[in-house]
Amino acid sequence: MPDTSGATDPAGTEPEVTYRVADRIATITLNRPAARNGYTVRMADELAAALDRADHDPDVRVAVLTGAGRDFCVGADLSQGGFDPGSDPAPGSDNATDTAAATATDPGATWQEPAGRCSRRIFTMNKPVIAALNGNAIGGGITITLSADYRLAATDSRFGFVFTRRGIYPEGASAWFLPRLVGMGRALDWMISGRLVDAAEAERAGLVHSVHAPDELLDAAYALAAELVATTAPVSVAVTRQLVYRMSPLDSPAPVHELDSKLVAGIADSPDAVEGVLSFLQKRPPEFTLSPETDLPEFLPWSQS
Template identity: 55%
Template sequence: MTAYQQIRYEVTDRVATITLDRPAARNGYTLRMAQELRDAFAHADTDDEVRVVILTGSGPDFCVGADLTGGGFDVDGTGEEELPPLELEPAGSVSARMFAMNKPVIAALNGAAVGAGATVPLAADLRMAAHDSRFGFPFTRRGIAPEGGSTWFLPRLVGLSTALDWTLTGRVFGADEALRSGLLHSVHEPGTLLDAARTLAHEIAERTAPVAVAVTRQMIYRLSSLDSPDQAHRLETRLVRLLTLSPDAAEGVTSFLERRPPKFPGRIGDGLPGFLPWAGDR
C-alpha cells in the first residue's frame, strides 16, 4: 500500500476503518484524497481478512466538500504519480469504486457532510450520523452540476421529489430531515457514532457469510432498478442451486441447529460464482 497523506487506513477485528484525515482543513476534498480513498477501498476489497469497511472523518467534520483554498475547483488532471490516475471526476472515482465493492460499507458521518462529503457516502450501504451533523448538495449554488454519481444514487435513496429539493436549492439540512427522508440508517450522539458503526460492522462480520454478502449486495444494486423481476428470478435460481450446496450453507444450517455463532469457510477471493453478470466490472 502507498503511504497515505490525507487519509488513515486501519484494520481491527476484520473491520477496515478509512478515515479522512485533514482535520485542520475540515477534511476538504482533494485530488490526492480521492486517489488515496480509491486505493484504500480497493485494498480492503481484495483483502479476505476484511469483512466490512467503515468510512468516517477525523475532527469535528466528515468533509466540507472540495478544498477551495486555491481559489477554484481542483478536479482536472490524473493526480499524484505514485497513485493510480483518476479516470472520473474525484468524487465519482471513489463512489464508483465503492459501488463495485464486494464488502459492505458503513459511512459514519460527523459534523458537516457537504458537497463531496455528501455525494461520496451515497455509495455506502448504510449511512449513520451524529445528531448535530449537517448535509448539503450545494452544487447549483457554486454554478456547477452534481458529482459522485449522486444523480443516480440520491433519487433511489430518497425519491425524486426530495432529491430535486436538495439539489436544486442547494440548501443545508440536518440529521433529522436526512433520517426521515431515508438518507440515513440511524442517528446517534456524537460521542457514540463510531462505536455504533463498529457494533453494526461486527454484527455483519461475525454473523454473515462473506460470499453471500458480496452477491446479495450487488444483486440489490444492479437488479432492483430493472423493469421486471425476470432477470432477478433467473440469477437467483442459479445462485440458490449453487450456494445451497456450498460449505457456507452447511455451516449456516449446522450453526443454527447447534445454537452457536457461525464460522463460514468461504472467501470472496476464490468463492464468487463465475457466472455473475457484473464480474470484471471494476
C-alpha cells in the same frame, strides 16, 4: 463540490487518508482535520486506494469510513485551486500529455471527477461499507458515501447538495444514487434548492440509517460492523449487495429471477449454506469459510464489469 478553507499540508508529509485493521474491520479515515477534511484530488486517490485495499484484504470483512476532527468532509478544498481536468490525468492513464490534450477540447473525454472515483469504487465493493458521518458532510463529502451500505450520522450532522448555489453540477454519480435512497421528489428538492439538511430530516428521508450522539457515533458504527462480521457470510453479503444495486433498476424481474435460480441451485454444494443451517439448528455462532476473494460464483453477470 462546495468550497472550504483551512490549513493545508503543502509538503504532503501526512497521509490524507489513513487505514488500519482491527477485529476484521478496516477503518478508513479522511485525515485533513485542520482543513475540515476538505476534499482534494490526492485525498480521492488515497481513498480509492484504501477502499481497494480493504476489498482485497482477506482479513477485512467490513469497512468503516469516517473523518478525523469535527467534520466528516465539507467538500472540495478550493484553496488548492479546485479540480483541473487538464492537469489531473484519469486514473490508469499512460500518458498525461495525451490526456491533457484530449481534455483541452473535451473536458469529459477521459477525466474522472474525484468524488465519482470513490463512490463508484464503493459501488463495486464485495464488502459492506459503513459511513460514520460526523459533523458536516457537504457536496463531495456526502456524495462519496451514497453508495455505502450504511450511513450513520451524529445529532449535529448536516448534509448539503449545494451545487446549484455554487453554479456547478452534482457529482459522485449522486443523481443516480440519491433518488434511489430518498425518492425522486426529495432528491429534486435537495439538489435543486441546495439547502442544508439536518440529521433528523436526513433520517426521516432514509439518507441515514440512524442518528447518534457525536461521542457515540463511531462506537455505533463499530457495533454494527462487529454484528455483520459475526453473523453474516462474506460471499452471501458480496453477492447480495451487488444483486440489489445492479438488478433492482431493471425494468423486469425476469432476469433477476433467472440469476436467483442459478444461485439457489448451487446452495446444495455450498459449505456456507450447510454451516448457516447447522449453526441455526445448533444455536451457535456461524463459522463461514468461503471468501469473496476466491469463492464468488463465476457466472455473476457483473463479474467482468
